[in-house]
Structure formats: structure tokens, C-alpha cells
Amino acid sequence: MEMSIKTTSGASGVDLSDMEACAEMRFVMEDSNYYKEETPILEVKNLSKQYKGFLLDKVSFTLPRGYIMGYVGPNGAGKSTTLGLITQTRHAMEGEVLLDGRSYADDPILYKEKIGYVSSVSYFPPMMKVKDAAAILKQFYPTFSKEKFYRFVREWNLPENKKLSTFSTGMMVKLMFAAVLARETRLLILDEATNGLDVLFREEILNLLQRYIEDGEHSVLFATHIIDDLEQIADYIVMVEDGRVLMQDTKEALTENYILVKGDESLLAREEIAKYLLGVRRSAYGFSALIQSDDAAALPAGTVMEKPGISQIMSYLMKGHDKMEMV
Amino acid sequence: MKIILSNQSEKPIYLQIKEQLEEQILSGEIPENTVLPSIRKMASDLLVSVITTTRAYKELETDGFITTVPGKGCIVLPPDNKILREQYLRRMEEGFMQATGAAKKMQMPLEEAKEIFETVWNM
Numbered sequence: 001m002e003m004s005i006k007t008t009s010g011a012s013g014v015d016l017s018d019m020e021a022c023a024e025m026r027f028v029m030e031d032s033n034y035y036k037e038e039t040p041i042l043e044v045k046n047l048s049k050q051y052k053g054f055l056l057d058k059v060s061f062t063l064p065r066g067y068i069m070g071y072v073g074p075n076g077a078g079k080s081t082t083l084g085l086i087t088q089t090r091h092a093m094e095g096e097v098l099l100d101g102r103s104y105a106d107d108p109i110l111y112k113e114k115i116g117y118v119s120s121v122s123y124f125p126p127m128m129k130v131k132d133a134a135a136i137l138k139q140f141y142p143t144f145s146k147e148k149f150y151r152f153v154r155e156w157n158l159p160e161n162k163k164l165s166t167f168s169t170g171m172m173v174k175l176m177f178a179a180v181l182a183r184e185t186r187l188l189i190l191d192e193a194t195n196g197l198d199v200l201f202r203e204e205i206l207n208l209l210q211r212y213i214e215d216g217e218h219s220v221l222f223a224t225h226i227i228d229d230l231e232q233i234a235d236y237i238v239m240v241e242d243g244r245v246l247m248q249d250t251k252e253a254l255t256e257n258y259i260l261v262k263g264d265e266s267l268l269a270r271e272e273i274a275k276y277l278l279g280v281r282r283s284a285y286g287f288s289a290l291i292q293s294d295d296a297a298a299l300p301a302g303t304v305m306e307k308p309g310i311s312q313i314m315s316y317l318m319k320g321h322d323k324m325e326m327v
Numbered sequence: 328m329k330i331i332l333s334n335q336s337e338k339p340i341y342l343q344i345k346e347q348l349e350e351q352i353l354s355g356e357i358p359e360n361t362v363l364p365s366i367r368k369m370a371s372d373l374l375v376s377v378i379t380t381t382r383a384y385k386e387l388e389t390d391g392f393i394t395t396v397p398g399k400g401c402i403v404l405p406p407d408n409k410i411l412r413e414q415y416l417r418r419m420e421e422g423f424m425q426a427t428g429a430a431k432k433m434q435m436p437l438e439e440a441k442e443i444f445e446t447v448w449n450m
Contacts (some may be wrong), residue, residue: 066367074358210370214368214370232334233370
């Protein structure tokens, strides 16, 4: 592999002759080619699925191992459909999903074992208690560890002697997290999993996810329409709208490529400026819009500019931005 | 080692991390040969993305503040490094630019400015 790191000369105390960067540094140095080095944990290629009145249209993205990807879009964009196709609970019309370089057909059991799926809806029968859930999980998943499972159950104070039907939303989500974290998974797939949780537990989950990926071997695909949760920790963002990928990039690049501009109507009237403005919103007092950082030079001095967040970028770029939950 | 991040700042997070580490390396608060936490550990501790800390470390390495030693991790280089000298020079220049700007605003002659510099130097 080619290295393009500038070595520093004249340093004492360290032998630079066999200097080699951290694995992570090599990644970034290689820029967009950096996942060539090892098999990505997840490759989604041209995934399509037709329902009445809805088409998931050739969705493609790649999640390198060791990173967190946010799969974001408004309700009905096709997020859950995509996740269903990845977890093989739905069947694709066309396209391919490779998990760790292998398809579901190659080895269905291994494929399912590597994925930990958590949504905001419980998949446990409501009459069960925690111990019944543990028994079932043990049967389904060879790597399920009761010891790890109960460690989370106790840490989160989940009632062990009550039926799951009496659990609150938050308790159910905790139980589902305990169920997947007790297994030897490689990829966590979260479908709006933190919706309806209190702030403290949401933060705890973010921390947990980061510890999960810390060794560089585990990855997270996090689908949500509430981007706030994800903004801090996501490495990659894939935006979907109406069954299509609108945009995908690293979060760093996304937030640096766009600037939020605010001004009065006179700017809009100037063609040489207006042509660069994206998703213009007018109000009685002026307008706001996104502009690509490279085009910002066209703006007159003194124009108000702000660093946009992911949810802002999304809402300006999407057609149906009213559907987005603005937080 | 301390890093305080602000989401309100106009500065990107990676730059905030980079500049604070740089500051502490230059001041000697983080002495040479210190092994910095791994990129992934720091991301997890700071609750930021791995790509963010990767970028901060990468730029620190490009600027000659740290280097990566196989099996050991990212290590702080001694501040007598040539590139560090350039960093210092840039800082001096920035300081002088500011001082010169102020001096010119009040139409201070160069001689008087030199005197002030000498006084400060000998403090």
C-alpha cells in the first residue's frame, strides 16, 4: 500500500526509518480508497424493492469496519425497508448485500449471528419474563452469553420477575440492547432505537456504541429521523429521501462542504449569487439558504454565515423538508 | 492533558482538538515522548467520531508534533524539531503583525517600537 505521510526529519528519540502510521491514519491518507485495504463490514449494492406506492431505488453504500454510519431521512424515506433487506427479513427485488464480504446465501447462520438488530418495537412475546427471553436467545444464537446479558439487565435495573408486557418503552429497548450486546456481533443495526428514551439513556447508548466500535472491528448502522442523537459520533452519513440516496459522505466533509447563509431579499435578486443558493427559504424579513463552501466567495462581505448541523443540511437539501423533524 | 470542546464554536471539532494538543505540546504540559491515547480511545472519551480524532492526529503528525511508532502508538516529538521551530516563527510573526498594526495606527516610529520590544524582551 502506498503511504503518503510526510515524515518529520530531525526528531530524536524515535526511529523514523520504519515509521508506519496508525491503522486509522493510513485510512485517511488513502482518502476515498481507504477501505480497499480490508473488507468493509457492510456493502449494499443497488438494492431495490417495490411496494404499492413506494420504490426503494438502487440504494448503494459501504460501511467500513470500525465506524458508525447514520442512515438518515424523514419518515417513509425507506430506512426500515433498507434495514429489513439487510437483515433478510424482507427480500430484495434486485441488488446485493455483503456482510463482511459474504452474502446471506453463503452462510445464513453466520450472517445472522454477526448482526445485532435493535428497533423501537419489541420482538419478544409480551407474556415472557426476562429469563424466558434469555433462554430463547441462547437457543437461537450460539454466541449468546447469559452472564453478559444479566450484567446489562442488572446494570439497567430491568425487573426480572415481571412480564415483558408491563415493561415501559425504555425498558424494552434496554432489554433489546442487552440481548444483542450479550452476543458476539460485528454489526449493530439500529432502527430508530433511541426514540422514546430519556436523555440520560440516549447518552449512555452513544457511549456504548463508541465503546463497541473502539477496537476497529465492530461497526454500527444507525437509522433515524432524529439526527441530533447521532451528530456527535457518526463517522459517515447517508441521507435518503423517497427511496433514493440523496447524499452520502463523511460527517466531517458534509458539515464542511456547506455553509448556512442568511440575508435580505436584495441578495436573492442578484443572479450571480442566487444561482449558488440551495433550498432557499423566505420569510417576511429575509431568507436563509445553504451554499457550498467553495461558492461562498461569491457572497458580499458582511453576509451572515453559519456552520450548519446535519439536520439543517438535510432539511435544506430535501424536497419535503417539512416532513423532517427539526430539533 | 485536557481537551475542552465546544459545539457552539465556529471552529470544527477536529481543529479544536488539534489546537489544544498543539498548545499543550508547545508549552511542555504534554512532554516529549508522551504516548497519546489511541485515536479510537480519544474518540470514545470525547464522544466524537473516529474520523474527527483521526483528522486531528493526522494534522498533528503532518505539522511535526507527533509521530507514530509501530507497536507503541502516537508519540509526542521533542519541541526542538525543525517544523516546531516554524510553528514558533509563525506565532512570532502573528504577534508582530498585531503589534505592528497597533503601532502604525498610532503612527509610532520604528525606533520607539524597537525600544518597546527590548523592554518586553528583558522583562
